[in-house]
Amino acid sequence: MYKIFKYVIRDILRNRIMLAYTALLLLASGSIFSLEDTSAKAILSVLNIVLLIVPLVSIVFATIYVYNSNEFIELLLSQPIQRKKIWLSIFYGLSLSLGLAFLVGIGIPVLLFERSLTGLLLVACGALLSVIFAAIAMLAVVFTRDKAKGIGTAVLMWLYFTILFDGLVLFGLFQLSDYPIEKAMIVVSSLNPIDLSRILILLKLDISALMGYTGAIFQDFFGTATGMTLSFVALMLWILIPVGISLHKFSKKDL
Amino acid sequence: MIIATNVHKQFGKLQVLKNISVTCNKGECIALIGPNGSGKTTLIKSILGMVIPDSGFITFNGKNILHDWNYRSYIGYMPQIGRYPDNMSIGQVINMMKDIRNHEGSLDEELIQAFDLEKLYDKKMRTLSGGTRQKVSACLAFLFNPDVLILDEPTAGLDPVATEVLKEKIIAEKEKGKVILITSHILSELDEMITQVIFMQEGQLVFHKNMIDLQQETGEQRLSKAIAQIMLKR
Amino acid sequence: MRYLLMILIIFSATQLQAKSLHVGKQEAYKTIHQALQVVADSDSILIHAGLYQEGNLIIDKSISLIGIDNPILDGQYKYEVISIKANYVTVEGITIQHSGVSSIIDYAGIKLYECNNVRIEKNIIEDAFFGIYVQYGTKCIIRNNHLRAHKKTEQESGNGIHCWKSDSLQITGNQIQGHRDGIYFEFVTNSIIWRNISSKNLRYGLHFMFSNHDTYVTNVFENNGAGVAVMFSNHVHMYNNYFRENWGDASYGILLKEISDSEIEGNRFEQNTSGIYIEGASRIQMNRNLFKGNGWALKIQASCMEIQLHNNDFIGNTFDVGTNGSLVLNNFNNNYWDKYEGYDLNKDRQGDVPYRPVSMYAGIIEKIPVAMILFRSLITTLMDKSEKLIPSITPEQLKDDHPHIKPVVS
Numbered sequence: 097m098y099k100i101f102k103y104v105i106r107d108i109l110r111n112r113i114m115l116a117y118t119a120l121l122l123l124a125s126g127s128i129f130s131l132e133d134t135s136a137k138a139i140l141s142v143l144n145i146v147l148l149i150v151p152l153v154s155i156v157f158a159t160i161y162v163y164n165s166n167e168f169i170e171l172l173l174s175q176p177i178q179r180k181k182i183w184l185s186i187f188y189g190l191s192l193s194l195g196l197a198f199l200v201g202i203g204i205p206v207l208l209f210e211r212s213l214t215g216l217l218l219v220a221c222g223a224l225l226s227v228i229f230a231a232i233a234m235l236a237v238v239f240t241r242d243k244a245k246g247i248g249t250a251v252l253m254w255l256y257f258t259i260l261f262d263g264l265v266l267f268g269l270f271q272l273s274d275y276p277i278e279k280a281m282i283v284v285s286s287l288n289p290i291d292l293s294r295i296l297i298l299l300k301l302d303i304s305a306l307m308g309y310t311g312a313i314f315q316d317f318f319g320t321a322t323g324m325t326l327s328f329v330a331l332m333l334w335i336l337i338p339v340g341i342s343l344h345k346f347s348k349k350d351l
Numbered sequence: 352m353i354i355a356t357n358v359h360k361q362f363g364k365l366q367v368l369k370n371i372s373v374t375c376n377k378g379e380c381i382a383l384i385g386p387n388g389s390g391k392t393t394l395i396k397s398i399l400g401m402v403i404p405d406s407g408f409i410t411f412n413g414k415n416i417l418h419d420w421n422y423r424s425y426i427g428y429m430p431q432i433g434r435y436p437d438n439m440s441i442g443q444v445i446n447m448m449k450d451i452r453n454h455e456g457s458l459d460e461e462l463i464q465a466f467d468l469e470k471l472y473d474k475k476m477r478t479l480s481g482g483t484r485q486k487v488s489a490c491l492a493f494l495f496n497p498d499v500l501i502l503d504e505p506t507a508g509l510d511p512v513a514t515e516v517l518k519e520k521i522i523a524e525k526e527k528g529k530v531i532l533i534t535s536h537i538l539s540e541l542d543e544m545i546t547q548v549i550f551m552q553e554g555q556l557v558f559h560k561n562m563i564d565l566q567q568e569t570g571e572q573r574l575s576k577a578i579a580q581i582m583l584k585r
Numbered sequence: 586m587r588y589l590l591m592i593l594i595i596f597s598a599t600q601l602q603a604k605s606l607h608v609g610k611q612e613a614y615k616t617i618h619q620a621l622q623v624v625a626d627s628d629s630i631l632i633h634a635g636l637y638q639e640g641n642l643i644i645d646k647s648i649s650l651i652g653i654d655n656p657i658l659d660g661q662y663k664y665e666v667i668s669i670k671a672n673y674v675t676v677e678g679i680t681i682q683h684s685g686v687s688s689i690i691d692y693a694g695i696k697l698y699e700c701n702n703v704r705i706e707k708n709i710i711e712d713a714f715f716g717i718y719v720q721y722g723t724k725c726i727i728r729n730n731h732l733r734a735h736k737k738t739e740q741e742s743g744n745g746i747h748c749w750k751s752d753s754l755q756i757t758g759n760q761i762q763g764h765r766d767g768i769y770f771e772f773v774t775n776s777i778i779w780r781n782i783s784s785k786n787l788r789y790g791l792h793f794m795f796s797n798h799d800t801y802v803t804n805v806f807e808n809n810g811a812g813v814a815v816m817f818s819n820h821v822h823m824y825n826n827y828f829r830e831n832w833g834d835a836s837y838g839i840l841l842k843e844i845s846d847s848e849i850e851g852n853r854f855e856q857n858t859s860g861i862y863i864e865g866a867s868r869i870q871m872n873r874n875l876f877k878g879n880g881w882a883l884k885i886q887a888s889c890m891e892i893q894l895h896n897n898d899f900i901g902n903t904f905d906v907g908t909n910g911s912l913v914l915n916n917f918n919n920n921y922w923d924k925y926e927g928y929d930l931n932k933d934r935q936g937d938v939p940y941r942p943v944s945m946y947a948g949i950i951e952k953i954p955v956a957m958i959l960f961r962s963l964i965t966t967l968m969d970k971s972e973k974l975i976p977s978i979t980p981e982q983l984k985d986d987h988p989h990i991k992p993v994v995s
Contacts, residue, residue, distance in 0.1 A: 099451050107436065136878070136901040137923065140961070148963060167434035171444075173401050175452060176424035262964040266956065273953045281958050291962065298961060302880065302903040312834065314958060350362070350402040 097181040100172065104189030107168075108161065114197055117153055121145070121201020129209040136301070139214060142206060143297055146222040147290050150198060151229045152254050158190045158233030159250040163243040173351055183346045187234055187339055194226040214300040221293035224331050228289045229254070231338040238342040238349065261288045278313040286330040296327055352377050352499065352530050357407035358397055360390075367393045368404070369554040375499075375547075380521075380531040382541045384578065385551035391534045392431060394551070395501055398532075399428055424452065427497035431504045431534075433488035435476040441487055442472030445494070454495045462490045465516045481508040489517055499530045506540055518544070538575040550578065609633030609656075617642055617650075617658075624648050632656040632679065640664045645671045652678035652708075660684040660692070660713070667695045675704045684713035686741060693718035693743070694732075697725060705730060715743035716764060722751040727759060734763040739787050744769040748776070756781060766792040767809065774798050782807070789814045790831070793821070801826060811835055812857060816842040825851040828860070837862040838879070841869070849874060851994075859884050860902070863892065872896050875994045881907045881947070890914035896993045899923060899942070903960075906942035906983065907951055913982040917942065921989040929990045939984040945972035948979060 108114055125142055132138035165186060172182050203219045233250055240246040265284060269277070285291045299318050317323040353375040360368040367390045375381055383391050396402040398409055400416055400423065408415050411422040435444050445468075449458070463469060466486045471479075479487070485508050492500060502521070506514045522544050525531055535541055548565055550557040558581075562574075571577040606620040607613055608630060614620040617639055620630045626647045634654035641664040644650065650667070657680045660666040666681045676695060685692035693715035697703050701723040709731045710716045716732040719725055727746060736742035745761035747769040748754055754776040760783075761767040767783030767790045770776070778801035783790035790806035793799070793815040800822040806813050812831035815821055821844060828838035838857040839849075844866040853875045854860035860879040863869070864886040874897045876882035882902040885892065887910025898921045899905045905922060919935070927936040946965045949956050959965050972979060 099453075103447055103451075107438070110438070134901055134923065143961065144966075165436070168436045170401075170430075170434055171436070171448075172451070174399050174423065174426070174428040174430070175448070176421050177451065178420045259963050259967075262959050262962045266959055266964060269953050269956050269959075273955070278955055281955055285958055291958075294961060295958060302960065348403055350396070 097185055100177065100182060100185035101188050103168075104165075104185050105192060107165075108189055108193040111161075113157060114193055117157070118197040118201045121149075121198065122205065124149075125202050125205040129205055135210050139210060139218065139301060142202060142218060143294070143301070145202065146218060146225065147294055148258060150202075150222050151225050151257065151290060152251075154194050154226045154229035155233045155236075155250045155254050156247065157194065158230040159237055159247050160243075161190060162186060162234060162237040163246060170351055179347045180343060183234070183343050184339075187230065190230040190233075191227040194230055195223045198222050198226045214297065217297055217300055221296060221331075224328075224335075225289060225293055228331065228334045228338075231335045231342075234342040235338040238345045257288055257290050262291065265291075282314065282317050286327070289331055289334040292327055292330055296324070353398060353409065353411055353532075355394070355398070355407070355409045358394070358404045358409060359406040360393060360397065360402060360404050367554050368397070370407070371551075371554075371556050372407075373549055373556065373559055375530050375532060377530060378525075378528045379547050380525045380545045381533065381547040381549055382538075382545040382574070383532060383534040383549045383551065384538065384541075385557070388553075389551040390554040391551055392503055395428075395503055395532065395534070398501065399423065399426065424454075424495070425498045427492035427495060427500045429485075429488045429492035429500075429502045429505050431507070432481075433484045435484070435487070437477035438475060440473050440475050441468060441479070441483075444476065444487065445472075445490065448491055448494065452495055456496055459493050459496045460490075462486075462493050462516070462520055465520070466490065466513060482510060482513065485509050486513060489520075493520065493524070497529070500524060500532070502531070502533045504534055504536065506535065506537065514540070538578060539573070542574050545574070548574065548578075550581070603627040603629070605629045605631055607631050607633065608637075610635055632658075641668060642666065643668045643670060644674055647671050647673035649675040649677065650679065651675070652680070655680050655709070657682060660694075662686060665690075665692045665696055666713070668698065669695065669700055669703055670698045672700045673702045674700065675706070676708060677704070677706045678708065680709040680711065681713065682711040684715070686714045688740070691715055691718060691743065691747075693747070696720070697722045701725065704728070709733075713743070715747050716745040716761065717747070718744075719746075719748040719751050719754065722748065722754060724753045725751070726755045726757070728755065729758040730760075732759065732761045732764065736763065736765075736787070739765050742787055744792070745783070745786065748773045751776070755779070760784075761786065763787070766790075767806070768792070770794065770796040770799065772796060777801070778804060780804065784808050786810060791815070793818060797821070800824070803827075805829070806831070806838075808832075809836075812837040812840060814840040814842070815844055815847075816840070817844075819845045819847065821847040823847070823849045823852060826853075828852065828854045828857060830855070831857045833858055837884075840864075841866050844869060848872075853877070854879055854882065859907075862886075863889050865889065867891050869893070870895075873994050874898075875900070876905075877901055877995075880904065883942075884908070885915065886910070887912045892916070893918075895919050896989070897921070898992045898994045900992065900995065904944060904947040904950075907947045908943055908980060908983065909951060911980040913980050915983075917983070917985040919987050919989055919993075920985050921992045921994075922985065925988050925990075927988065934990050936988040936990055939986045940988040941973060941976065941979060941984045943979045943983050944969045945978055 124145055128138050128141045169182055202222055206215045206219050232253055236249040237246050240249055285295055355371055355373045358368050358371045385391055393402055397404050416422055505517055525544055546562050549559045565577050569577040569580045606624055608617050608620050612633055617637055624630060624646055629649040629651055632652050634656050636657045638659045638661055658666050660683045662683050663685045666684050681694040684694050694710040694713035695705055696718040699721040703725045705717055705727045707729050711733050712735055717727055732745045734742055742765040744766040745764035746756055750772040752774050756778045757780055759781045762785050764786050765788050767786040769792045771794045773796040776799045780803050782805045784807040786809045788810050790809035791813040794817050796818050798820045802824045805827045807829040809831055831838055836858050838854040838860040841863045842865055846868045849871045851873050856878045858880045860876045860882045862884045865888045868891045871894045876899045878901045881904045882899050884907045892915035894917045896919050900923045922940050925936055925940045927938040929936055946969050
């Protein structure tokens with residue numbers, strides 16, 4: 097397994113897009129931290145990168161990469177190697193390289209300029225989101241044979257998680273505003289890894305506003321060690337479940 | 352050595368393999384023939400575990416291949432169309448395969464030398480012609496001295512010299528007592544080497560015969576003529 | 586001339602007569618009660634270190650009660666410790682603890698009954714029901730005392746410095762912690778509250794009602810259950826105070842209710858759920874305040890009028906202004922808003938396009954508080970941006986026409 101992983105990593109790291117992505121993140125975070133006058137504003141701008149750009153790049157890159165690895169996968173399939181190992185090696189390779197690109201591009205600047213708990217949480221969530229969206233990409237790929245369709249699905253998934261889901265939630269909130277749905281919202285938010293990460297960071301960033309009545313309910317949950325742990329467990333599930341399903345599907349797939 | 356029992360496979364509505372049962376024994380060189388779309392490649396891929404049958408099972412040396420993967424270390428496979436990572440060179444692909452297979456016995460690099468591939472080691476896969484790709488595929492299939500060779504249209508795209516080299520290599524391996532499963536459209540190529548014929552049509556096994564029996568039955572020495580006769584009878 | 590001389594003689598005679606009575610284990614008087622029985626106007630009772638459990642001490646002469654090396658007067662949770670019923674009394678350097686607790690009687694560590702010119706200074710009041718209670722006091726000084734209570738609920742806790750129907754008080758340099766309200770003013774006029782630190786009180790750091798013409802300057806109100814409430818008063822002046830970390834749904838840096846003709850200047854509001862909440866107020870000047878890192882810097886209800894907000898800094902607040910209606914009778918001008926995205930082409934350090942401090946999303950949260958969970962998501966950001974371009978829900982008139990480009994105060 098390690099050997100295949102090694103080839104995947106070597107292949108991705110040679111990829112110019114990966115280098116460009118890292119450079120872009122570095123440039124963006126570097127300029128944000130040097131241009132914004134307050135660290136709170138800088139963190140907010142970085143937050144937008146983490147919640148929008150990172151998932152988009154992760155899911156699209158991973159999708160395209162897996163499609164382009166078709167030859168590689170086929171070549172390996174006739175060899176005495178478990179299918180599971182091939183698939184996992186690709187996932188690990190993607191996770192590691194996307195995570196590494198994020199840590200270099202965002203993690204290092206954040207830890208240099210904003211060495212706070214908020215900064216640390218931001219970096220942790222961003223790294224997790226990179227991996228989560230690689231996992232979702234693998235799911236999209238395994239269900240669509242056609243490359244163009246697969247990339248389309250990946251972008252749709254991103255659109256769903258960044259805006260459609262929240263739109264639906266907002267619509268639901270307007271409909272159900274007369275009911276006590278605060279607690280249910282905690283569960284709903286865990287259905288979207290981007291929302292979950294956003295709320296975790298928000299709790300540090302907008303703590304004052306969140307101390308209001310509704311905020312306090314979220315704070316009571318997400319702010320505690322249990323809530324924090326559960327949130328991270330939920331984020332981990334967002335990795336494990338898509339990877340698990342795609343793995344199951346891949347090991348039965350005809351190639 | 353390889354026994355397929357009642358293998359059935361469907362892609363969507365299309366039935367590709369209908370209750371195929373075949374047996375391949377040691378020392379046999381089997382020609383898998385049939386018109387386009389008759390299910391030859393699917394059967395091969397089933398044996399390799401790349402396609403998973405809907406029902407029926409395949410055993411290799413008495414072990415079901417469904418949850419096994421190690422049996423593939425006894426198989427050398429040459430695909431119909433060899434597809435390789437575009438940005439790797441021939442040398443990298445061959446070295447990667449050596450690295451991944453982690454083969455313990457001696458390596459069979461005869462073909463590499465015969466094709467003079469080493470000169471091309473730095474060439475990227477994406478720049479290769481179909482023929483050169485086939486050469487790479489052939490080299491990889493024979494490289495690890497496998498007991499079973501599965502060759503899907505091995506000579507397609509090869510120039511006559513290379514075809515000859517490959518044929519000789521196949522015959523040499525057959526002499527060593529290896530199982531060889533080979534598909535080809537060009538039946539004349541097969542005459543010199545095969546001992547068995549499996550004929551498939553529309554996913555069904557039409558017959559599986561010994562070459563000598565076939566010759567006696569039809570009174571034809573050449574495989575192409577023998578097949579043609581059978582087709583006419585039906 | 587002779588008349589004057591005589592006054593002088595009489596005055597110095599009384600001065601000479603003033604005695605000092607020492608109370609302590611090794612002193613002439615073993616208990617404070619003994620000393621109180623013989624004490625005369627202008628005398629001093631000097632209490633030496635030790636624990637005194639003498640129930641209720643009533644001071645009805647103009648004397649000084651002075652502690653030496655921190656004597657402790659203990660009310661055993663049953664008594665009001667010191668009751669002052671005379672003018673010109675001084676209580677200084679004494680630790681008072683464990684006053685009685687009752688739901689009927691307002692027991693206090695020190696209570697002033699209808700007196701003037703009383704001075705309460707440098708005392709420590711520990712775990713009292715009410716700390717210092719002033720009732721019908723005039724020209725009294727309460728200075729540099731430390732008050733600490735440890736109760737958990739508002740019912741079992743009284744106010745730190747409680748002033749009722751008084752005038753011309755000076756409340757200076759006290760530190761109050763853990764009471765119900767840190768400082769409580771009701772019907773108190775012409776008084777000053779200066780340099781106090783009121784923190785971690787259960788309800789309000791400062792509770793202020795029906796008290797006109799008062800000033801409070803340079804106080805710190807921090808982490809109180811509900812912040813500071815100033816209600817039903819006029820001519821209140823608040824300068825250079827610091828309101829910090831007052832967190833909770835009904836917690837405000839300042840809650841202003843039915844206030845008129847007042848000034849709020851040079852204050853800092855940091856990390857409060859709401860910096861200022863204004864309801865039914867009129868003619869208030871808010872200048873040169875700093876609002877930083879609050880949930881809502883300002884919540885201004887439509888019932889307010891003629892509120893002037895000039896030269897304030899709004900930095901790093903989640904929401905700058907929240908409001909419940911579309912009617913705006915207030916004036917925002919020349920403030921600095923860190924969320925301002927306009928430009929200054931003529932370089933006069935003022936933005937050329939107006940700033941609208943009420944975001945659409947703040948309006949949605951006002952109606953559906955749960956929507957807070959979507960804050961800073963792409964969809965809400967997009968909604969806010971489009972609303973900024975074409976205002977439809979947010980009040981059209983609520984805007985700062987000449988926002989500052991750089992911070993004014995900080």
